[in-house]
Amino acid sequence: MKPVNAIIQEVRSETPSIRTYRFDLSLNPAPGQYAMVWVHGADEIPMGFSGPETITVNAVGDATRALFKLSPGSSLGIRGPLGNGFTLVGDKILLIGGGVGVAPLAYLGETAHDLGLEVDSLIGFRSADDMIFRSRFMHLGKTVLTTDDGSIGIHGRVSAGLAGLDLESYSQIYLCGPEMMMWDVISRTKDHASRIQACINRYFKCGIGLCGSCCLDPEGIRVCKEGPVIQADRLLDSEFGRYRRGPAGDKGPCRG
Amino acid sequence: MASLSGDVGGLELKNPIMLAAGILGTTGASLRRAALAGAGAVVTKSVGLEPRSGHPGPNVVDVGCGLINAMGLPGPGYLNFQEEIDLASASGVPVVASIFGASPEEFAMVASGLKADAYELNLSCPHAECYGAELGRHPDMVESVTRAVKSSVSSPIWVKLTPNVSDIAELGLAAQRGGADAVVAINTLKAMAIDIESGYPILGNKFGGLSGPAIKPVAIKCVYDLSFALEIPVIGVGGVSSWEDAVEMIMAGARGVQVGTALSRGYEVFGEISRGLSSYLDRKCLTLSDLCGMARRQM
DSSP states (O other): OOOEEEEEEEEEEEETTEEEEEESOOOOOOTTOEEEEEETTTEEEEEEEEETTEEEEEOOSHHHHHHHTOOTTOEEEEEEEESBOOOOOSSEEEEEEEGGGHHHHHHHHHHHHHTTOEEEEEEEESSGGGOOSHHHHHHHSOEEEEETTOSSSEESOGGGGGGGSOGGGOSEEEEESOHHHHHHHHHHOGGGGGGEEEEOOOOOSSSSSOSOTTEETTTTEEHHHHOBEEEGGGTTTSSTTTOEEOTTSOEEOOOO | OOOOOEEETTEEESSSEEEOTTSSOSSHHHHHHHHHTTOSEEEOOOBOSSOBOOOOSOOEEEOSSSEEEOOOOOBOOGGGTHHHHHHHHTTSSOEEEEEOOSSHHHHHHHHHTOOOSEEEEEOOOTTSTTSTHHHHTSHHHHHHHHHHHHTTOOSOEEEEOOSOSSOHHHHHHHHHHTTOSEEEEOOOEEEOOBOTTTOOBSSTTSOEEEESGGGHHHHHHHHHHHHHHOSSOEEEESSOOSHHHHHHHHHTTEEEEEEOGGGGGOTTHHHHHHHHHHHHHHHHTOOHHHHTTHHHHOO
16 A cells, blocks of 8 residues: 555653654554554654554654654654554453553553453553553553662563463463563563464564565564564564564664 | 476576565575475575665555565675575575675675575666666676676576666677576566655655566566577566466566565465466466467467
8 A cells, every 4th residue: 555644633742752643544453553654754664553543652763753843733654554463362361561562552451441351461661751651551450560760660670560460360461562571571471472462573664574674583474464463482482582683684682 | 287397597496486586585584485385496685795774764655556666775785694595595495696786896796705596686676876777777787797797606697687778688688698597577667656645755765666567568578578589598577476477477488487576465476376387287288398488489
């Protein structure tokens, strides 16, 4: 598809570096799907949905900084929704998110809650100042909060919040956040890997499974098309958490 | 079932349907998937001397009749690429390294630094400054690049040609003079799309190359002309998405057929095309060599 023109209706500041943009389009994305967002004159970047008409963006690069200069009334090009989103399984689920990665989980949780599922959450941030969507999660059910600096909630990484949860009691676990945070959780919960759906990212260029820049070793999973949600047992022996390719296709360290 | 095996441009292939350059060819794992799905050979993403990040996005736009892309030759550089070729080779099908450079010397350096079953010289990418078609539209340059690579490696050399010239056969003849073992035709056609709401050209590079169903008739004509003009084999590529398209390409004179944009349907296309081609040959009581160039003999 060609990019569809989307007009920004509302910009909300979640933290100094995170903003939510609401569009005039109803794309009806499944939680976990993404859009290729074209910031005119800058670049086109993949963004997960934080709601049916919203994306939530952390300013980390040139394109996101260019996006931050836009205000209501400005337009963007949107290709999407793309990829495979989360699949709801069972009647009691756990969301585990870190940083801006909680955004698609908040959307998933609300969708699940509306369908009558029981939804618990474990969400972590660097500090209280970086926290987003806490009330959205608390509205859904039991919410465990962690911060790296201990400014609110449990002091420690997201995995520090696992101890208080009975993972066995959840029919499915949904994970999204910085790669090393997700890897930390997956590697500590290997027994549950077949019940964990992880929303991951790689360097996407085409978004339609053709260019090959996002393929995950060793299976060659086209993350932009077959993902970005991938069952964690397929990640255990993959490049995930070990290395990732950059825009040139060369291997580099995982960040976050 | 009719046999699809045979020699294509100096490589013995189990079937003539190959993965085209630039599609799912950045990693050994994705090349291996194409091989396991039934590709007769796989061609890597083009690799050059240095790592390159490519153009800013959007890199691809679907215009309904095909795709326009301007990736900008992203790649890790040849020194980081041998491990991907080796991984792909472990699948058992021939791996063709697509390479690019800014001069005959650069091409020769990249080729001699990579071990592959064959080399496909990218003298045809339409959207990378100083590379691809900027060299490849000049017959003299095609000949010198081909000769430089031919004298530095022993594996077969295929030269991928640009259709963005008035007479592609001149380029094919130049490749043949330079010692090419085959030519591959065609690369994408120069193209552009504009977003009418904002007025911006959609691609980050402003223009790019058109692939997919829209260019198949152009590719058929180029292959038809080249196979008449050349002694060396022609490998057809451009808009092939079904076994019927592959039959048509072979009838135009192609010994092998590459598939690219159709991979958007999934890796299954290789099996579908090979099976369809084989059944067709059975139904018509023909061999692959009977089919090759049939369109020129039907007069």
